[in-house]
Amino acid sequence: MPGHANTGIVRNSPECYLPNSIQATARLMTDRLTILGIESSCDDTAAAVLRREPDGDTQILSSVVVGQEALHRDFGGVVPEIAARAHAVKLDGCVVDALSEAGVSLSDIDAIAVTAGPGLIGGVLSGVMLAKGLSAGLGRPLIGVNHLAGHALTPRLTDGLPYPYLMLLASGGHCQFLIVRGPDSFSRLGGTIDDAPGEAFDKTARLLALPQPGGPAVEEAALSGNPERFALPRPLLDRPGCDMSFSGLKTALLRQRDQLVEAEGGLRQSDRADICASFQAAVCDVLTVKARRALKTYLNESPAEPAFAIAGGVSANQTIRASLKALCAEHDVRFTAPPLRLCTDNAAMIAYAGMEQFIAGHRDDMTLTARPRWPLDRSVAPLIGSGKKGAKA
Incomplete structure (x- = not known):
């Protein structure tokens, strides 16, 4: 492995997370690291490809995302079997394109996340099997990443x-308040017990005959x-x-729509706009009130540089976004939101999370398994329910 032959890294260990010696980790911090990330958790x-320079500067050399919207459009949601087959067909090409766009070859890769x-x-299984094959064939370390950790660590990549x-x-598929303490240390303060907000937006759009994805349309x-x-x-x-x-909110919206259709013989454009505005305001109020409570708990810990992402x-x-930003300004807390291309599913966030775990000494071996559920905070009871994009963690 270029640049890491004598770092003391233990490969193919039975343990999922095996820390290196302090000296080995210190050497990793002064090396250039090039990480390949692979993501296939939904559609x-x-x-x-992500690179970390010896001075700590981290750059996304490439990020390739191939969507499946056309494959699922006629079904009103993601069909798992169709998604899995598409991943199996497209993953190899995505990796080739990412390497080409980054201007690197497989031999330049130091680890696979x-x-x-x-x-x-x-x-998930499609991605894990490809990563295992690359790890075994190249003799490079393998890091299994929690998809939610990828999202949670993205503000460190974009805003430090x-x-x-x-x-x-x-x-x-998800909605959680987390205190992010480290690359594998999270405290969940709360989350959705049924529908995620994005799922509720999509269902609202379908109920009102608006195009998908529902969030932008609503x-x-x-x-x-x-x-x-509408109250x-x-x-x-x-x-x-x-x-x-958010499930009850969606049901209330359905009833309101049906009442309008019955009373007016249809749904006028102004009615549709008012329903969307009322729905959006309700979601915003819920998130803002709950964020205020989460912020209070977080600030009670007296963080040195308080931030909300x-x-x-x-x-x-x-x-x-404007409501949450105003809430942070009220409490003198830094507010940040990564660019949208890094907020939706992507492999750059997986590469970055894998890089942080790699530096911390985390490694996986060929016993790495695909997991439909994987809570970030294992000290609390799992969230219940299952959304359109998979089981809640």
Whole structure:
């Protein structure tokens, strides 16, 4: 392995996480590292190459994402079997394209990071098997990465946030408040007990005959709507803690739509805009109130450089982002949101999470398994429910 022949790295160990000696880790910190990342947890097939220079500067040399929207459009959601077959077909090409775009060859790769869960098991398995083959063939270390850790660590890649920081991960499959303490250390303060907010946006769009993905479509329609016309519920705000629920909100919206259709013989464009605006306001209120509670818990720990980050596709919603940004300004807390291309599923975040774990001495061997569920915080009970993008972690 170029540059690492004498670092003391233990490969193919039975343990999932085997720390190197302090001296070996110190040498890694002064070496250039080139990491290949592979992501296939849902309906995006992705590969990326990331490089960390000896001075700590980290660059995304390439990031290739191949979507599957056309394959699933007629089914109203992601079909696991179709997604798995598409990953198996496209993964090799994504890796080749990522290497070409980065201007490197396989021999330049120092380690291989791959999403090992949570997600749709067929897709995760496709990525893990490819990564294992590359690891065995090249003799390079293998790092299995939690997909959610990839999202949670992205603000360190884009903004250099120091540990610990507060994170809201809000996407089509997940919604959690996390205190991020290290590359493999997370404290979950709360999360959705049913639908994720992105899933609720997508279902709202389908109920209102808006195009997919639902988030941008609902947000655009809401621009001309009245957010106060319909009194939609704000679930769980009357209960303490940071857990959330969006399933009842979606049901209330369905009933409101049906009432309008029955009373007016159809749904006018203005009605659709008002429903979207009212729905968006309800989601925003829930996330903001719960974020206030999470922020209070986080600030009670007196972090040296308090920061709040959001990631996931829902973070692109400007109304939600503005509300959370104002909340952070109120508490004099740094607010950050990675670029949208790094908030949705991608392999650059997996490569970065793998790099942090690689430097910390984490390694996997050929016993690495694909996991449909994989909670970041293993000290608390798992979240219940299952979204359109896989089981909740």
